[in-house]
Amino acid sequence: MERSDAQQPGLIGSLAGVAKNSLRLVLTRVELAAAELSEVRDHLVHLLVLFALAVLAAWFAIAFGTATLVFLVWEELGWKILLILAVVFVVVAVALVMTILKQIRRGLLALPATMAELKADRDMLL
Template identity: 85%
Template structure:
């Protein structure tokens, strides 16, 4: 009867914790899930970055085209109208104006790039957190 009581008790005991192989499989499974979630996050952010790059490229191309037409027609008009009064000095004045405009445009473009729209902030933060957790 003792033997049957022991087997009845062993049926109600909690299962043993997994062995080394089971633990390694669990770690591998969790690591794979972690890597997959980071890849999904990076893919999502990369699609946002791609959209921003496309928008920036289209706006840049249109602004360059419009600027070339404005520069060409405006310069020709100003030179014709002011040549009698200023002579060659009108060309110098227009050159200075265009240099100031070019500097302003370059500063605006660098500001847009530094704003972080082309970075992957959430992915980098998660990867840093993962590294800190593992080390």
């Protein structure tokens, strides 16, 4: 009498079933982690672009601030435009940095669904 793997009674059949289910669980978690890592990669690229813009704006603020100090000795009105530009770039740099910090605090790089599923798996097994 031949029996298939699904019909094997006893300890061996139960262990095979547990192994199959465990493998499916691991594969499901790996797929979830891969999907979340893709999202994290997109958020990381977005944050890197914002950071690059913040650095660029900060450099412009430094350049115009320095130029403003040089031109402050002049008694003409030309220095006021440079001062206004320096203030604008400082405001832009601060706004970009605040946006970066807000996105980091929101947890966009944290893999929340994967961590919740792994915690639920751990709680179920223990």
